[in-house]
Amino acid sequence: MKRFGRFRTSVASIALLWGMTSAAMAVDLEFYFPVAVGGKAADTIKELTDEYAAANPGVNIDAVYAGSYGDTVTKALTASRGGKPPQLSVILSVDMFTLIDEEVIMPFDDLVETDEDKAWLQSFYPAFMENSQTGGKTYGIPFQRSTPVLYWNKEAFAEAGLDPDTPPSTWEETIEMGKKLVKKDGDGNVTRWGVRIPSSGFPYWLFQGLTTQNDVILANSDGNQTNFADPKVAEALQYLVDLSTKHEVMAPGIIEWGATPKAFFEGQTAMMWTSTGNLTNVRNNAPFDFGVGLLPGNVRRGAPTGGGNFYIFSDSSDEQKKAAFDFVKWISQPAQSAKWTIATGYVAPRPDTWETAEMKAYTDDFAPALVARDQLEFAVAELSTYQNQRVTAVFNDALAAAITGSKSVEDALAEAQKQADAILKEYR
Amino acid sequence: MMHRREWIYGWLFLSPALLFLFTFTHYPAVKTIVSSFFSTPRGKRPAKFIGIENYQALIQDEVFWKVLTNNFWFAVGTIPISVGLALLMALWVNSKLKGTTLSRIAFFAPTVLPLIAVANIWLFFYTPGFGLIDQFRSGLFGLPAINLLGNPDTVLAAMIVVAIWKEAGFFMIFYLAALQSIPPVLKEAADVEGASNFYYLRKILFPLLMPTTLFVSINAVINSFRLVDHIFVMTEGGPDNASSLLLYYIYETAFKYWQTGYAATLTVVMLILLSVLAIGQFFLFDRKVHYQ
Amino acid sequence: MSSGKYRLPGFDTVLNSFAMWLLAFLWALPLLYAIWTAFHPAAYETNFVWNAPLTLDNFKSAWSAAPFARYFFNTVLLVTMILICQFILCTLAAFAFARFRFPGRGILFALVLLQLLVMPDILIVENYKTIRSLGLVDTIVAIGLPYIASGFGIFLLRQTFMSIPKELDEAARVEGASFLGLLWKVYIPLAKPTYLAYGLVSVSHHWNNFLWPLIITNSVETRPVTVGLSVFAAIDAGIEWSVINAATLMTSGPLLIAFLLFQRQFVQSFMRAGIR
Numbered sequence: 004m005k006r007f008g009r010f011r012t013s014v015a016s017i018a019l020l021w022g023m024t025s026a027a028m029a030v031d032l033e034f035y036f037p038v039a040v041g042g043k044a045a046d047t048i049k050e051l052t053d054e055y056a057a058a059n060p061g062v063n064i065d066a067v068y069a070g071s072y073g074d075t076v077t078k079a080l081t082a083s084r085g086g087k088p089p090q091l092s093v094i095l096s097v098d099m100f101t102l103i104d105e106e107v108i109m110p111f112d113d114l115v116e117t118d119e120d121k122a123w124l125q126s127f128y129p130a131f132m133e134n135s136q137t138g139g140k141t142y143g144i145p146f147q148r149s150t151p152v153l154y155w156n157k158e159a160f161a162e163a164g165l166d167p168d169t170p171p172s173t174w175e176e177t178i179e180m181g182k183k184l185v186k187k188d189g190d191g192n193v194t195r196w197g198v199r200i201p202s203s204g205f206p207y208w209l210f211q212g213l214t215t216q217n218d219v220i221l222a223n224s225d226g227n228q229t230n231f232a233d234p235k236v237a238e239a240l241q242y243l244v245d246l247s248t249k250h251e252v253m254a255p256g257i258i259e260w261g262a263t264p265k266a267f268f269e270g271q272t273a274m275m276w277t278s279t280g281n282l283t284n285v286r287n288n289a290p291f292d293f294g295v296g297l298l299p300g301n302v303r304r305g306a307p308t309g310g311g312n313f314y315i316f317s318d319s320s321d322e323q324k325k326a327a328f329d330f331v332k333w334i335s336q337p338a339q340s341a342k343w344t345i346a347t348g349y350v351a352p353r354p355d356t357w358e359t360a361e362m363k364a365y366t367d368d369f370a371p372a373l374v375a376r377d378q379l380e381f382a383v384a385e386l387s388t389y390q391n392q393r394v395t396a397v398f399n400d401a402l403a404a405a406i407t408g409s410k411s412v413e414d415a416l417a418e419a420q421k422q423a424d425a426i427l428k429e430y431r
Numbered sequence: 432m433m434h435r436r437e438w439i440y441g442w443l444f445l446s447p448a449l450l451f452l453f454t455f456t457h458y459p460a461v462k463t464i465v466s467s468f469f470s471t472p473r474g475k476r477p478a479k480f481i482g483i484e485n486y487q488a489l490i491q492d493e494v495f496w497k498v499l500t501n502n503f504w505f506a507v508g509t510i511p512i513s514v515g516l517a518l519l520m521a522l523w524v525n526s527k528l529k530g531t532t533l534s535r536i537a538f539f540a541p542t543v544l545p546l547i548a549v550a551n552i553w554l555f556f557y558t559p560g561f562g563l564i565d566q567f568r569s570g571l572f573g574l575p576a577i578n579l580l581g582n583p584d585t586v587l588a589a590m591i592v593v594a595i596w597k598e599a600g601f602f603m604i605f606y607l608a609a610l611q612s613i614p615p616v617l618k619e620a621a622d623v624e625g626a627s628n629f630y631y632l633r634k635i636l637f638p639l640l641m642p643t644t645l646f647v648s649i650n651a652v653i654n655s656f657r658l659v660d661h662i663f664v665m666t667e668g669g670p671d672n673a674s675s676l677l678l679y680y681i682y683e684t685a686f687k688y689w690q691t692g693y694a695a696t697l698t699v700v701m702l703i704l705l706s707v708l709a710i711g712q713f714f715l716f717d718r719k720v721h722y723q
Numbered sequence: 724m725s726s727g728k729y730r731l732p733g734f735d736t737v738l739n740s741f742a743m744w745l746l747a748f749l750w751a752l753p754l755l756y757a758i759w760t761a762f763h764p765a766a767y768e769t770n771f772v773w774n775a776p777l778t779l780d781n782f783k784s785a786w787s788a789a790p791f792a793r794y795f796f797n798t799v800l801l802v803t804m805i806l807i808c809q810f811i812l813c814t815l816a817a818f819a820f821a822r823f824r825f826p827g828r829g830i831l832f833a834l835v836l837l838q839l840l841v842m843p844d845i846l847i848v849e850n851y852k853t854i855r856s857l858g859l860v861d862t863i864v865a866i867g868l869p870y871i872a873s874g875f876g877i878f879l880l881r882q883t884f885m886s887i888p889k890e891l892d893e894a895a896r897v898e899g900a901s902f903l904g905l906l907w908k909v910y911i912p913l914a915k916p917t918y919l920a921y922g923l924v925s926v927s928h929h930w931n932n933f934l935w936p937l938i939i940t941n942s943v944e945t946r947p948v949t950v951g952l953s954v955f956a957a958i959d960a961g962i963e964w965s966v967i968n969a970a971t972l973m974t975s976g977p978l979l980i981a982f983l984l985f986q987r988q989f990v991q992s993f994m995r996a997g998i999r
Contacts, residue, residue, distance in 0.1 A: 437823045437824055437825055438823075438825045438826070440819070440823055440902055441819045441823035441824070441825035441828070442819075442825060443819075444815040444816060444818055444819035444823070444902075445815070445816050445819045445820075445831065447811075447812050447815060447816075447872075448812040448813065448815065448816035448835075448872040448877060449816070449831065449834075449872070450872075451812065451868070451869075451871055451872035452834070452835065452838060452872040452874070454853065454868075455843050455846070455850055455853070455868060455869035455870075455872070456837070456838045456841055456842075456843060456846065456869075456872075456874075457834065457837070458849075458853070459843075459846040459849030459850050459853060460841050460846060460849075462849045462852075463846060463848065463849050466848070466849065516746075519746075520746070523739065523742075523743040523746075524743075526739070528736065528739055528740045528743055529740055530740070530743070530744060530747070531743075533747065534743050534744065534746075534747035535986065536751075536983055536986070537747035537748070537750045537751035537754075538746075538747060538750050539982070539983075539986060540750070540751065540754050540979065540983075541750065541753070542927055542982075543927055543930075543931075543975060543978050543979045543982050544753070544754065544757075544931075544971070544975050544979070545930070545931040545933065545948065545949045545952065545971070545974075545975060546931060546933070547931075547933045547949045547952060547953050548949070548952045548956075548967070548968075548970075548971035548974075548975070549753050549757075549971070551956055551962060551964065551967050551968070551971075552753045552756055552757055552964070552968065553753065554962070555756070555768070555769075555962075555964055556752075556753075556756075561769045562769075563752075563756070566769070596750065596753070599750075600750065601927075604989065604990060604993055605993065607990050607993075608990050608991075608993035608994035609994075611990065611991075611994050612994045649839070653839075653840065653842065656845065657842065657844050657845065659934065660931075660933045660934065660949075663933075663937075663953060664953070664956065678844070678845060678934070681845070681847070681848070682847065682934065682938075685847065685848045685851075686847075686851075686938055691848055691852075694848045695848055695849070698845060698846065698848060698849075701845050702841060702845070705840050705841065705845075706840065706841075709839075709840050
């Protein structure tokens with residue numbers, strides 16, 4: 004591949020570029036982004052791209068709000084098949100294999116030139132990079148990333164005679180404390196559950212917290228082998244099922260993700276597991292004092308990561324690729340990354356962002372934001388394989404079947420593994 | 432001479448509509464059947480002919496059978512009840528009871544509200560603990576929380592209720608129009624002859640409403656395959672596909688899993704089912720319909 | 724219309740009234756709940772007390788959180804476009820079926836009726852490919868295209884046109900009117916109730932249609948209200964009923980009010996159109 008100098012840095016190179024691409028005055032980049040949190044996310048993206056464009060007159064960035072994550076990947080794939088891909092898009096980290104399979108993205112390694120670039124690729128939390136690399140190459144740069152954490156109602160803890168500042172740190176403690184936190188009315192009906200681990204829609208994500216804590220990984224890093232039938236996975240699933248059926252500290256059946264924060268605010272549950280993306284929501288709406296902590300551990304602490312990465316699309320001109328690369332590098336710098344994290348509540352993906360003055364001021368004011376960072380040390384890649392949507396659907400169905408009692412834990416997982424094997428066969 | 436002109440005009444007037452009909456109905460229907468024998472193209476690998484492989488996969492696909500069964504129960508649950516309720520609503524609203532105007536508004540409102548938005552409201556109604564149904568159950572009867580959407584045994588019934596709510600008021604309009612066009616002398620004559628009200632309903636009114644019933648129930652059958660919007664918001668087909676319907680599964684297969692070849696196969700099943708049902712319904716009702 | 728009313732048979736009037744009110748109340752509940760949550764702070768989403776404070780904040784935050792004005796505009800544009808195209812195409816086709824004799828008429832009419840069954844709604848996969856090959860993905864036109872030749876519309880208008888006495892056209896023909904003139908001066912005016920009734924069905928269907936627009940659109944500039952609402956509601960941070968319901972009321976309000984005001988006329992147009 005031909006390599007040009009870093010054209011952005013000098014007027015001379017822009018002039019040179021002029022000569023080479025006589026048709027266009029500046030490099031045009033199309034950039035798709037999804038919005039998965041309420042509030043100011045879209046506005047902040049626009050602000051950041053405007054700021055970049057102002058500093059780099061040779062580059063025009065058209066930031067397109069593409070809807071949900073699902074919409075964005077669909078739009079990007081559709082546009083690519085139609086021969087007009089964006090140069091840049093934020094898409095779920097778990098869609099990496101799908102994008103590779105569709106042959107639409109390229110590794111960042113191909114655009115790395117200087118030592119500074121190489122250092123930049125190494126500057127992110129390893130937990131986030133697990134979902135961004137395969138076969139020794141880096142395809143995604145973490146941007147809007149999250150991780151699930153434990154939220155607890157301090158008033159409920161005090162009422163149940165527990166220390167309001169100490170959440171459960173193990174599976175056992177979750178059960179013990181949960182039993183104390185369960186409250187019943189005169190008719191013997193539960194009015195407050197101990198804990199709530201939502202299981203609707205995408206149960207695999209929070210369940211991955213449990214598997215990680217049980218020290219088992221669900222899929223290999225090549226994305227072509229799953230490990231659903233491992234006894235440790237079964238043990239984790241049995242624990243989740245037992246929370247409702249045996250220990251009765253969690254409501255039975257499938258628990259709705261979307262209604263979970265509301266249930267927490269209403270005092271229907273004393274603890275909940277949900278995304279760090281909910282921090283701002285809980286902060287604004289919980290009518291009681293609450294705490295945020297690491298997910299409890301078992302064999303070890305653990306949680307999955309989640310959220311979206313930057314991808315560069317391969318079907319673009321070399322100038323566009325370079326400009327896209329440069330933009331991603333810029334927006335992931337501590338100053339920009341801090342601004343983004345503070346505006347949205349996403350977890351800043353590199354350690355030096357947390358050292359900036361802005362982030363320090365933010366976390367001093369709102370300490371729970373640090374929990375996510377502290378958990379990264381224990382975090383692993385979100386379940387991601389080739390044919391990701393199908394494989395996770397198979398796994399989700401198995402989890403739902405076990406949770407609702409229509410299949411035994413072992414049967415459900417064995418069947419899921421069989422189906423996943425059938426799907427992934429062609430990628431081995 | 433006249434004949435020749437009619438030919439030309441006939442074809443001329445028809446051609447714009449036919450162009451679009453063929454492009455978006457007949458061509459894709461035939462193409463679906465063709466695609467169902469091909470694999471899914473991926474990246475730069477084109478689709479290739481694989482014979483009946485997709486159909487073999489279909490027969491072994493447990494989710495497909497589950498979804499098909501769900502769709503059967505969904506149809507059985509929604510069609511008779513929504514048509515029956517529509518008739519009842521129309522009879523009420525067309526009667527001399529007090530409050531018919533407000534009732535008509537209430538019955539008709541669901542038709543205008545997008546299901547995708549109202550599904551969020553139903554989600555709240557069904558939420559265990561603090562949802563409306565549970566507030567009602569525990570407030571009045573002291574009953575425990577019930578997780579209607581989170582239990583594979585109840586989720587489909589809960590979805591059927593939403594579909595009935597959405598559809599009945601729309602069908603009511605058709606019955607109302609039919610009722611209002613029935614000459615009042617028929618009722619007067621029946622009264623003079625001393626016929627009971629029940630007799631009048633069964634022997635005079637229902638037969639006269641038969642064409643409407645045919646029309647409405649064909650619509651209800653089609654809707655029982657088409658109405659999937661609420662699934663997106665309320666359950667995404669879960670738990671374990673207990674609330675998924677055929678069209679939703681087609682959507683997932685084509686636009687989430689990108690298995691377009693297999694999605695075509697599923698669509699072929701849908702086409703066959705719809706044809707069989709419509710033809711069957713037509714013959715079943717045809718003997719009983721008394722056109723005015 | 725009072726002469727058309729009759730007493731309900733068999734049952735006690737009181738019982739019937741009560742049953743009707745109960746059913747009407749149940750039917751209105753979702754709408755009532757939407758109104759309740761939209762005008763009260765989020766804390767009262769699940770808590771129904773008479774003295775809950777009123778607020779318009781939910782409307783404000785919905786309005787600022789998503790481009791609903793744009794979505795609304797897209798939907799209005801879409802529905803209008805579909806309706807106009809449907810009227811034109813269906814009128815021409817229905818007239819041809821009703822008044823011209825030409826070879827292939829029977830088969831073509833059967834093919835038209837086939838669409839009553841095989842709706843574009845279920846042919847999403849192939850229609851998506853067609854739209855993609857036309858290069859129209861993510862356009863408002865693409866949302867409407869599969870629907871503008873409506874088998875239902877053609878069928879309905881043909882029935883109406885057939886019921887118009889032939890003497891009327893002959894009179895007009897004697898005066899030298901062309902086929903189009905005849906259609907414009909005689910047929911369309913006489914079929915007004917059918918247009919109104921069909922318009923109601925079409926508008927309410929396309930206003931609420933979700934699956935196809937979800938698939939074919941993916942940007943703010945093309946998304947109709949239904950897809951906009953679903954994107955807006957599907958966020959990581961749980962469901963905010965008060966804001967979602969405010970958005971729902973905002974976007975369905977105009978249609979709801981229009982339909983409530985004109986519902987009597989709609990029923991009558993259905994009656995006269997012979998859809999019953």
